[in-house]
Amino acid sequence: MMNKINPIPCFLLAAGRGERMRPLTDSLPKPLLTIQNKSLLAWHLEGIAKSGIQKVVINHAWLGEKIEQSLGDGHQFGLDIQYSPEATALETAGGICKALPLLCPEDYFLAINGDVFTPNLPIKILLEVVSKLQNDPGRPLAHLLMVPNPVQHLNGDFYLKDFIVSDESSMGAEKLTFSGIGIYHKDLFRGLEIGVSAKLAPLLKEAMTQNKVSGEKYTGPWHDVGTPQRLQELNAAYE
Numbered sequence: 001m002m003n004k005i006n007p008i009p010c011f012l013l014a015a016g017r018g019e020r021m022r023p024l025t026d027s028l029p030k031p032l033l034t035i036q037n038k039s040l041l042a043w044h045l046e047g048i049a050k051s052g053i054q055k056v057v058i059n060h061a062w063l064g065e066k067i068e069q070s071l072g073d074g075h076q077f078g079l080d081i082q083y084s085p086e087a088t089a090l091e092t093a094g095g096i097c098k099a100l101p102l103l104c105p106e107d108y109f110l111a112i113n114g115d116v117f118t119p120n121l122p123i124k125i126l127l128e129v130v131s132k133l134q135n136d137p138g139r140p141l142a143h144l145l146m147v148p149n150p151v152q153h154l155n156g157d158f159y160l161k162d163f164i165v166s167d168e169s170s171m172g173a174e175k176l177t178f179s180g181i182g183i184y185h186k187d188l189f190r191g192l193e194i195g196v197s198a199k200l201a202p203l204l205k206e207a208m209t210q211n212k213v214s215g216e217k218y219t220g221p222w223h224d225v226g227t228p229q230r231l232q233e234l235n236a237a238y239e
Contacts, residue, residue, distance in 0.1 A: 008130055009103045010053050011096060012044055013180075014114035015061040015089040020227050029063045031114035032070055033225065035234050039070065040225060041114055044121075045077045051123035053110070057102045059084040059095045092200035096184070097192040105186050108133060113180030117223040117234060121181070129183060133214070141188040141207040144215040146176035147222045153177050158208070158215075165215035167205045179222055 018030030025033070031041045041058070048056060056079050060067045064085055074081030084099035096111060103109050108130050110123070126145065133140050144165050149156045159166045161173035169175070188207060192198050207213050225231050 007106070008053065008127070008183075009055040009057065009105055009109045010048050011099055011103055011109060011111040012041060012056060012058045012114050013092060013095060013111065014041060014067055015059045015064070015086050015095055016115060017062045017089065018115070021225075021231070024228055024231070025062070027063070029060065029067055030225075032066060033231055035117055035225075035231070036238050040117060041067070041071060042077075043117065043119060044112055044114065045071070045074070045079060045081075047118075047121050047123050049077045049079055051127060053123070053127075054078075054080055055103070056081045057084055057099045058082075058114070059086055059090075059099055061086040061089040088197075090195070090197045093189060093192060093198040093203055094196055096200075097189045097196075097198065098194050100186060100189065101194075103186075108183050108185055110183055111181070115225055116180050117221075117225050118179070118181070119221055119238070121220070121222075126181075126183070129214075129216075133183065133185075138212065139185065139187075140214050141185045141212040142204060142214070143183040144204075144213065145179040145181040145218045146215050147179045147218050149175070149177045150224060152224070152226065158204075160215050160217060163214050163216060164211060165204075165208060165213040167208050174217070176217060179218060180224075181218075 014031040018025035021030050032039045068083055082102050084102055129143050146160050156175040157178045159169055159173035159175050188203055
């Protein structure tokens, strides 16, 4: 029943090499690093399952077989997990483009970076945005979850004002950091070629020039698990 309410699929990005996390990532994919003995991907999957989403696609490249061995087909989470392997990481947009045939979204889908830690992420609330996007005659191409700028990224990414995300500053706009969590329309990736590396930012910036990117500020717990020290600190903080 829940799947009928929230039928959109979810894509988890797990293909990064995790260079800054070495040596931890020399033998383990970054999204399998653990906080309180639970992998970053497992944290995401538990939240996704509670939201009512059932279909999940995970891309992988570096040591991807370990991700498949760890998570399997998703039955332990009550999910249907499929995998989109990449011989070499295709960047965010390239990875999404390659995975679209597996995701098979009617229009929108949820995408979450596998290397962020967001305990208690309100995915159900985020999914309520989908119906608003579907009913918007302007057909937005993306809805981004924005967060206050962390200490390691004080300059932020984009400006948010009145639920519109822009690359340009304007009166009253707040510059925030993109969380790596977003809802995308499949048409955002229409011009890409499957199997070719492509970054997400240029696609978003182009859509922003057409006022087709909405967003909201999220002030709940969100962490970019970028260094071994940060991982250690998070394990201590959530002990």
